[in-house]
Amino acid sequence: MQHxxxxxxxxxxxxxxxxxxxxxxxxSAVVDAADLGATTTSEFDGRVSAIASAxxxxxxxxxxxxxxxxxxxxxxxxxxxxxxxxxxLHFDAAEGDAGPLGWMVENRLLRxxxxxxxxxxxxxxxxxxxxxxxxxxxAGVTATLGDGxxxxxxxxxxxxGRRSALREAAGIRASRWTYPNVALVTMIEHADExxxxxxxxxxxxxxxxxLPMRDPHRSAIVWTVDEGDAPGYLKLGPRGLSAxxxxxTGGYLGDLQVIAPPSSYPLSFHHAGSYVAERLALIGDxxxxxxxxxxxxxxxxxxxxxxxTEVLVDAVRTGLDLGAPAVLDRYDRWRRVDNMAVAAATDxxxxxFALKGRAPAxxxxxxxxxxxxxxxxxxxxxxEARGETGDRPKLLLxxxx
Amino acid sequence: xxxxxxxxxxxTTDPREAAFFGGLASDWWDPKGSSAMLHxxxxxxxxxxxxxxxDRWGLDxxxxxxxxxxxxxxxxxxxxxxxxxxxxxxxxxxxxxxxxENIAAAQAHAGALPIVYRSIAVEALxxxxxxxxxxxxxxxxxxxxxxxxxFAALRTLLAPDGLFVFSTPNRTPLSYATLIVGAERVLxxxxxxxxxxxxxxxxxxxxxxxxxxxxxxxxxxxxTWRPGTGFVLGRDVSVNxxxxxxxx
Ligand SMILES: Cc1cc2nc3c(=O)[nH]c(=O)nc-3n(C[C@H](O)[C@H](O)[C@H](O)COP(=O)(O)OP(=O)(O)OC[C@H]3O[C@@H](n4cnc5c(N)ncnc54)[C@H](O)[C@@H]3O)c2cc1C
Numbered sequence: 001m002q003h004x005x006x007x008x009x010x011x012x013x014x015x016x017x018x019x020x021x022x023x024x025x026x027x028s029a030v031v032d033a034a035d036l037g038a039t040t041t042s043e044f045d046g047r048v049s050a051i052a053s054a055x056x057x058x059x060x061x062x063x064x065x066x067x068x069x070x071x072x073x074x075x076x077x078x079x080x081x082x083x084x085x086x087x088x089l090h091f092d093a094a095e096g097d098a099g100p101l102g103w104m105v106e107n108r109l110l111r112x113x114x115x116x117x118x119x120x121x122x123x124x125x126x127x128x129x130x131x132x133x134x135x136x137x138x139a140g141v142t143a144t145l146g147d148g149x150x151x152x153x154x155x156x157x158x159x160x161g162r163r164s165a166l167r168e169a170a171g172i173r174a175s176r177w178t179y180p181n182v183a184l185v186t187m188i189e190h191a192d193e194x195x196x197x198x199x200x201x202x203x204x205x206x207x208x209x210x211l212p213m214r215d216p217h218r219s220a221i222v223w224t225v226d227e228g229d230a231p232g233y234l235k236l237g238p239r240g241l242s243a244x245x246x247x248x249t250g251g252y253l254g255d256l257q258v259i260a261p262p263s264s265y266p267l268s269f270h271h272a273g274s275y276v277a278e279r280l281a282l283i284g285d286x287x288x289x290x291x292x293x294x295x296x297x298x299x300x301x302x303x304x305x306x307x308x309t310e311v312l313v314d315a316v317r318t319g320l321d322l323g324a325p326a327v328l329d330r331y332d333r334w335r336r337v338d339n340m341a342v343a344a345a346t347d348x349x350x351x352x353f354a355l356k357g358r359a360p361a362x363x364x365x366x367x368x369x370x371x372x373x374x375x376x377x378x379x380x381x382x383x384e385a386r387g388e389t390g391d392r393p394k395l396l397l398x399x400x401x
Numbered sequence: 402x403x404x405x406x407x408x409x410x411x412x413t414t415d416p417r418e419a420a421f422f423g424g425l426a427s428d429w430w431d432p433k434g435s436s437a438m439l440h441x442x443x444x445x446x447x448x449x450x451x452x453x454x455x456d457r458w459g460l461d462x463x464x465x466x467x468x469x470x471x472x473x474x475x476x477x478x479x480x481x482x483x484x485x486x487x488x489x490x491x492x493x494x495x496x497x498x499x500x501x502e503n504i505a506a507a508q509a510h511a512g513a514l515p516i517v518y519r520s521i522a523v524e525a526l527x528x529x530x531x532x533x534x535x536x537x538x539x540x541x542x543x544x545x546x547x548x549x550x551x552f553a554a555l556r557t558l559l560a561p562d563g564l565f566v567f568s569t570p571n572r573t574p575l576s577y578a579t580l581i582v583g584a585e586r587v588l589x590x591x592x593x594x595x596x597x598x599x600x601x602x603x604x605x606x607x608x609x610x611x612x613x614x615x616x617x618x619x620x621x622x623x624x625t626w627r628p629g630t631g632f633v634l635g636r637d638v639s640v641n642x643x644x645x646x647x648x649x
Binding site for chain 1: 432433440441443444447448450451463464465467485486487488489490630631
């Protein structure tokens, strides 16, 4: 069966690409090793994602706005503090007039919305659970599934996550390192309303993020702790953990309880040296993974989706071979440098906040105070949070290509 | 049969140059081969052609096969780098080239695409009486020996509401430095000896020659290379330029 594109990996990024392409009449086959129906349960993925406003505009443009309207919690402000010091940096959506900075949505609800849209998408075929043997040649790509089905296309997209087998097979090197931290993820219910404000509280072990859910009395917690401390926290039990979280927040949400079993994720950084190879393009975590300090991991992947969709739609409409180097190079140029900048900034931020001692703390406070006072700098940070920096693909402006 | 006509029978194509390009035919489709430069500018030039067609005929700019139902002629088609995309854009395309070897390579590569390839000169084709909605003639004009005869033939081949799209290097010191010294000799991204700078045409000269043939130029844009971005279209016509023309 011949398609415009074969996508390996139907996670949040791969499936969004398939739907964005379908919205432009570009056909695809998505192959995922997992049973995607099972990925919509909270046991599989209890995480919550911040969908930056630019990513949200793309969702709306391709008909996925419903999940934000029905389930999304609007982020109207972000407050960044150095520990519990009273000095803070506040980003307020009301300072611009472009609506919320982003939306908090549970990953499982995003997955459900993507699968529902997939079922209705005419130009999209899903093969899951299935594994493919992918062969890339000068002439084209074939993907042979376990049941003998052979898929053909001029291009294969690797959306197969951080341990991308396609990336490895293409011999693309990724620079990588691991952080000596893990992220603890859970959900809390609190007496006081969060007011749509996301809090990023920086501790020496890393950021402690409180993310406002749709229910004004619920927030998601992403807590970066030292690797060695994680098992201890996980064993605490709901009461002990609630007490620790209350202490870390400084009590600004009133009484609180943990309402979901905590899970932990190791943190690492990786960035592929190239996003393209012969008839191959990498997107999402297959291309890059950053510290979740700024909630940008998925958003970087969604920006890849927007750029690659524009590149491929332009190519289809001008009759080009979708796997031609001139087509793929445009995507690589467009996204790799931009992502490198985000990755570097995130890493720097993390390093800066991880430094112990009084001098770094002074620098951080000075930095926070400076950003707070210097309007252009602050606007720049806001734009970053919204996902509005760089040369933006049309989808991130809310327009179809 | 016209398609058996030998390249030498054409009055307007320099036979030495035709032989030179024929020798390159098998290499045409290798994106890293001697036509690497054409592969790299192809997205830009196809985008330009598409825009021009959308504007000329008020087409749906989001349509996948925007040229459906239109007849197109690609003059100097080589091995079909532009012809195949025009076919996928929906046009019923005829690709012609003076070098029979190019036509053979193009036919071999076309696969199932319904393209008509012929080794025939435009003057001979014009005598057959068919007309085309779109005529493309990219990086060809600078190789033509008798331009007035060539343009007159194109005018005959163009339908009354048709569109002619051309591109060609300008004749400036910068184009000499870029194309002859830089691209051919230093970078070797264009085959050495592919161009004769003295035959390059300046935009105003070309506009006047086309006017003499009954074709009105409706727009000219320059193509330049920018570090970090690659090839872009703009006002700078000092190296290479694209243009559109319609029957006067
Ligand atoms: C603790 C934590 C918190 C985070 N918080 C945020 C946040 O708030 N905001 C944000 O933007 N980002 C966040 N991120 C990052 C975000 O989760 C990821 O960037 C995003 O989910 C990546 O999606 P993906 O589709 O590229 O990869 P994945 O979600 O890894 O999907 C890969 C898919 O490919 C399939 N697959 C793998 N190998 C194969 C194969 N060989 N054949 C077939 N299929 C295969 C898998 O089954 C899977 O479905 C966070 C990450 C962590 C760890």
